[in-house]
Amino acid sequence: MPINISLCMIAKNESDFIGNCIKSALPYVKQIIVVDTGSTDQTPEIAQSLGAEVYPFSWINDFSAARNYSLEKATGDWILFLDCDEEIDPNLGHHLMEAIQSENYDAYYLDIRNLLGEDQEITFQSVRLFRNLPQFRFKGKIHEQISDSIFQHAGPARIGRLNVTLLHHGYNPKKVNIPSKIVRNVRLLEESRGDRVCRDGFYLYNVGIEYTRQGQYQKALENFIEALKVTNPSSGYAPPLVYKLVVCLIELGRYRDALEQLAYFQSIYPDYGELFFLQAASHIRCGRYSLAAHSIEKATKMRHRNPKYPVEGKVFGQSPEQLLSQIRPFLLRGAKQFQLSVCILAKDEEKNIARCLRSVGEIANKIMLIVTECSDNTLNIAYQMGANLYRLNWSDSFAKLRNFALQNAGGDWILFLNGDEEMNLADLPVLLEGLNTSTSVGHRVLLRTFFDPNNRGNYQEQAVCRVIRNKHDLHYHSRFMEDVDRSITEKHGEIALTCLPVTVFHYSQNVKSQSRQAVFRRNVYLLARDMKEYGRNPVLHREMGFQFYKAGKYKAALAHFQVAHGLFGTIIPANLYYGMIKCLFKLEKYNETVTVANTAIDLYPDYTDLIYLQGFSYLRTGSLQAARECFERCLQLGDAPWEKYHRGSGVASYLPHCRLAEIHLLQGDTDKSLEHYRSAAQTVGGADLAIPPLTDILLSQSQPGRVLEYLNENNLDNCRNLCTAAIAASKNKCLLESLELWQAAVEKFIAAKDFEQYQAIAAAMFHALTDIYMEAIEHNPNAEQLQKIREFFKKTRQNYFPI
Structure with a gap:
């Protein structure tokens, strides 16, 4: 049998609205029920004329009873309930x-x-x-709710979110007498005051609950604060009110x-274990895992001590056991035998x-954030x-900021970070042991700088003293460079500076060109001032070269490297x-690149990056055998x-592997080329580079469906690869294959619910x-509508979905 919907409404003197409301729902519902609580206008007649079943109901000051x-x-399988001053958006109703x-x-x-009204609106x-x-039944005499009942009997996981909008006119002063609504609500609250102490606080609490369920935490917090002002701590709803207020803060x-709120209310409700779970949640979000574990242990011991407190069961969707399991690998504070200050520079x-x-958060005894x-x-x-x-005046010197940190940090050790960096949590035990x-x-x-936020396989690494x-x-010298190394070795010898196998992740921002230029000019200015102070210094010229290289000014960079x-x-x-060879390669001086690389590799034979650049230069000059030997050596060296x-x-x-694939393709061996791609x-990080040419080769073989088949056979059929x-x-004008791959990606996405892949799917x-559209325009050059959207597609792909 077909599944159908019953529309359920309650009404009183709603003749101005009820017709439009019912009409908006007619395409989607099989039954319409209107419970009339005493209309003196044409409300019942209008409803009946539109097919509604109208039932009179004696009003008893209880909205839930009428609902x-x-x-x-x-009699329907599903129930849709509306207020009379609401309508279903006709563009979205079919989703019902x-x-x-x-x-x-x-x-x-x-x-x-x-x-x-006045172009103002609020959506929740x-x-x-x-x-x-x-x-499933309504609760509450005013601001009646069905959600509590559904939560209780079905659970929050059984409540979905639907792309259907109800247009509510009930708060438009041009259409509704808002003051009369307020009078009615106040009257009902006054009549219900005897049912519970401080009923007005309970009302505000319930309003806050609804906002919380909608994710509008700031609005919820405002209601909870107002409720708390008029709520006696001994009221039955006071403990959960406190709980929900803290949830909003978190x-x-x-x-x-x-x-701070928890510390105060734990003194009022010392056996309310749920407050300690919230304390744990706060510590976890700040990275203080040992403190969180201590709070969870305290909460667990007192959890069932006092039955008057509600037990949520989970905090932010996770049980205490799940929380402990997740943070257990990071409980390091007890193993730490030193005091650590963390100094962070940020803007x-x-x-x-x-x-x-x-x-x-777990390892720091003190965290200093320094900004100018x-x-x-x-x-x-x-x-x-x-x-x-700490706010300091900028005086054209990063060294002064870092030296301020050295002077004001406490403890035995100091860790320096920038605001766009983070420690690799997996390495913290190694740091502590070291x-x-x-x-x-x-x-x-090890400082690992990521250049692509969507591809963590694209990075550069270097050793830095942190x-x-x-x-x-100890102190820093250069206005720009992180050169405390020099101070350490000069005062304590070379052996005083060693390496720890610990990684710091640096997230290089994709800033606008104008901002990049400003940063470049600042850095060059600071280095120039250092050069003026310290003279012709090779370290400063080398760093200047790297700054010009990052800015794409390869000739100037090479000049500084040569100095x-x-x-x-x-x-x-x-x-x-390394810097000289990269500049020569960017300037397409491949023969010079090979010459300099030969000299460098003789001195540093285990420097794989130089061998790769040498091989790439050989490839560009057509020396395929020499290039092949270099790339094979890279794979052997690691x-x-x-x-x-x-x-x-x-x-x-x-x-x-990609370069070897190019060589084999140039030599006509597509099988070997496919093997290397x-x-x-x-390999981690390689798919984005290898999948496009691999796809091109498979498409050139003119076998429909071969790309998807190949990706499936070789376990390369994840969502991102399919989209790539x-x-x-699509670039090869193979539309059917493109749509087939995209459909497979969507199916993977739906199955895995990996919402991070939205962007990849949208791009594909x-x-x-x-x-x-471009092909359509090509064949229909006079189609005005197609021409209008040409620039839209062109600009959007360029700005948001570049290849």
Whole structure:
């Protein structure tokens, strides 16, 4: 039998609205029930003329009683309830019919769009569609709710979210007498005051609950605060009110405020275990895992001690056991035998600073955030996560900022980070063990800089000194460079500076060109001032070269590298050769690249990156055999030692495989080429580079469906790879293959529910649509509508979905 919907409404004197409301629902419902609570206008007649069943109901000052009476008359499999001053958005109503076919949910949130007049509106979500089950009933005499009943009998996982909007006119002053509504509500509250102490506080509490369920935590918090002002701590709803208030603070990232509130209310409700779970949640979000574990243990011991407190069972969707299981590998505070200060330099890092702070919360005894200026929310985030804030005047010197940190940090060791960096949590035990037994003065760690936020396989690595003993004879020199190494070795000898196998992740921002230019000019200016002060210094010229290289100014970069080469004398550092060779390659001086690389490789035979660049230069000059030998050597050597060299990602894995694939393709051996592209795609970070040419080869073989088949056979058929192949197929004007790959990607996405792949799926589909439209324009040059959207597709692909 077909599944159908009953529309249930209660009404009184709604003749101005009820007709439009029912008409908006007619295409989707089989039964219409109107419970009339005493209309004196044409409300019942209008409803009946539109096919509604109208039932009179004696008003008893209880909205839930009237609502539940309407449910008793419903015969549909599902119930949709509306207020008379609401309408279903006709553009979205069809989703109702799709939703009731699902077996995954028992109820749905719909969007309620409050039209306030004067182009003002507020949109929130509310449960309005649910299965017709006897256990689902409304509660509350005013601001009646069905959600509590559904939560109780079905659980939150059975409530979905539906792309259907209800247009609500009930708060438009041009259409509704708002003051009369307020009078009615106040009257009902006054009449109900005797049912519970401080009923007005309970009302505000319930309003806050609804906002919480909708994810509008700031609005919920405002209601909870107002409720708390008029609520007696002994009231039955006071403990859960406190609980929900703290939940909102945590969801808003106000962890310090949450912990302060918890400390106060734990003195009032000392046996309310759920408050300690919230304390744990606050600590976890700040990276203080040992403190969180301690709070969970305290909460678990008292959890069932007092039955008057509600037991949530989970905190933010996870049980205490799940939380402990997740944080157990990071419970390190008890193993730490030293005091650590973490000093962070930041400017406008609101997107990154929480990640940075969280990564050191477990091991830090003191966190110092140092800024000279800040125009975003960085300082507030850091404050709420427990950092000590320091504002300093900018004096054209990063060294002065770092030296300020050295002078004011406490403890035995100091760890330096920037606001767009974070410690690798998996390496923290290694850091602790190393510092517990260290006899060194400073430690270099591995700094891994990511260039693509969507591809963690694309990075560059180098050793940097970030961990030093808290000794007053150490200081930074350069205005720009991180050169505390020099201070350590000059005062304590070369052996005082060692390496720890610990990784710091650096997230290089994709900033606008104008911002990049500003940063470049600042860095060059600071280095120039250092040069003026210290003279012709090879280290400064080398760093200047790297700054010009990052800015794409390869001739100027090479000039500085060459000056540094002359100043270093007989011992040329490996990374200077690295910079020179990369510049020569970018300038397409491949013969010179090979010559310099030969010299460098003789000195540094284990520097894989130089061998790769040498091979790439051979490839560009057509010396295929020499290039092949270089790339095969890269695969044999593996990654260069990070303690000695700057190195890039993939030079010992997917990059030589891709270059070997090119060589075999040039020689006509497509099977060997496919083999190397497959190997590259199976390596972390290599798929984005290898999948497009692999797809091109398979498409050139003119076998429909071969690309998808090949990816499936070789276990390369994840969502991102399928989307990458779909874009490549679209570029080759193979539309059917592109759509086939995209469909397979969508199926993978739906099965895995990996929402991070939204962007990849959107990019693949957008490229396909763009190519369809461009081809359509090519064959229909006079089609005005197609011409209008040409620029839209062109600009959108360029700005948001570049290949």
